[in-house]
Amino acid sequence: MFDPETYAKTNDLVAQDAAKFIPRMIKEMKWTQGDKVLDFGCGAGNVGYNYILPQVEKWDGTLCSLDISSKMLEYAKKTYPHPRIKYICADIFAGDDQNNDEILFNFNNIISNYVFHQIREIRKLLLRLHSILLPGGSMGFIFLTNKNWYFQALQRLGQMDKWKPYFEGYEHIVADWTVYNGKINGEEKFKGLMQDCGFTVKILEIVERTFFYEDIEVVLDLWSSVNIFLHRLSEKMQNELREDNRKLITEFAGVSLHSKSLLMEYEIVYGVVDKPLNL
Numbered sequence: 001m002f003d004p005e006t007y008a009k010t011n012d013l014v015a016q017d018a019a020k021f022i023p024r025m026i027k028e029m030k031w032t033q034g035d036k037v038l039d040f041g042c043g044a045g046n047v048g049y050n051y052i053l054p055q056v057e058k059w060d061g062t063l064c065s066l067d068i069s070s071k072m073l074e075y076a077k078k079t080y081p082h083p084r085i086k087y088i089c090a091d092i093f094a095g096d097d098q099n100n101d102e103i104l105f106n107f108n109n110i111i112s113n114y115v116f117h118q119i120r121e122i123r124k125l126l127l128r129l130h131s132i133l134l135p136g137g138s139m140g141f142i143f144l145t146n147k148n149w150y151f152q153a154l155q156r157l158g159q160m161d162k163w164k165p166y167f168e169g170y171e172h173i174v175a176d177w178t179v180y181n182g183k184i185n186g187e188e189k190f191k192g193l194m195q196d197c198g199f200t201v202k203i204l205e206i207v208e209r210t211f212f213y214e215d216i217e218v219v220l221d222l223w224s225s226v227n228i229f230l231h232r233l234s235e236k237m238q239n240e241l242r243e244d245n246r247k248l249i250t251e252f253a254g255v256s257l258h259s260k261s262l263l264m265e266y267e268i269v270y271g272v273v274d275k276p277l278n279l
């Protein structure tokens with residue numbers, strides 16, 4: 001995620017899901033006075049500020065917004081400063097010696113919107129989150145399954161002779177643990193993953209979603225802003241990539257190549273899990 005300004009301007013889809021699911025998530029999580037909350041992978045900071053902070057204020061708590069990307073963090077700090085929010089630039093996997101700041105432990109609640117699918121070692125991540133969550137605490141999350149057009153486009157481009165040399169390592173972006181067969185099996189698979197890592201599953205659903213892009217250029221901008229290979233391409237090639245992405249996205253949507261708008265179909269996993277008191 002290299003371009004926070006573009007990401008912030010074009011992530012209405014993520015904001016739409018946050019507006020719909022985070023208030024529900026908050027109701028399904030446990031809250032107590034003075035709660036210490038982690039927004040894991042806070043990105044541009046808008047979701048934490050708009051949807052998590054009001055709940056944190058209600059319970060007189062604090063919010064720790066963490067992201068590995070210094071650019072994202074800088075943007076979030078500058079755009080959404082607040083006395084109750086502490087912004088931290090760190091990798092969630094960084095060893096305790098590097099994160100010796102004790103604020104990175106003992107959270108009452110963890111919320112993570114649109115991050116888990118970026119992590120290949122999901123069990124390692126879940127065990128890490130489990131270890132920094134207090135017993136009796138809860139964690140709410142939304143992540144993408146592999147059934148989304150950005151991942152599908154990346155897979156198609158990564159196999160094309162033209163893009164292969166530049167997209168080396170693209171397979172590692174699409175976390176293979178997000179693949180599943182059939183909704184019921186998928187929900188069981190993701191529930192099992194949570195249980196294996198010590199959580200009690202309160203709710204976990206695969207939800208089909210759509211998002212209407214009035215202007216197709218917005219989604220093409222978004223895809224550029226999140227493409228980690230972009231810096232390897234000349235300006236001319238970046239424009240060619242945009243046009244190849246246009247071909248793919250209009251094909252997925254079943255509209256003409258010259259269409260100005262499209263209805264995007266995708267899927268998310270929505271869940272709330274608890275860390276049992278007796279562990």
Ligand SMILES: C[S@@+](CC[C@H](N)C(=O)[O-])C[C@H]1O[C@@H](n2cnc3c(N)ncnc32)[C@H](O)[C@@H]1O
Pocket residue numbers: 001011014018040041042043044045047066067068069072090091092093112113114115118119
């Ligand atoms: C798609 S963005 C979502 C941002 C935000 N939660 C939102 O809802 O808009 C995913 C974020 O997770 C962050 N991230 C990915 N891996 C991470 C890690 N290992 N540690 C901390 N942050 C990470 C990325 O830098 C990126 O900003």
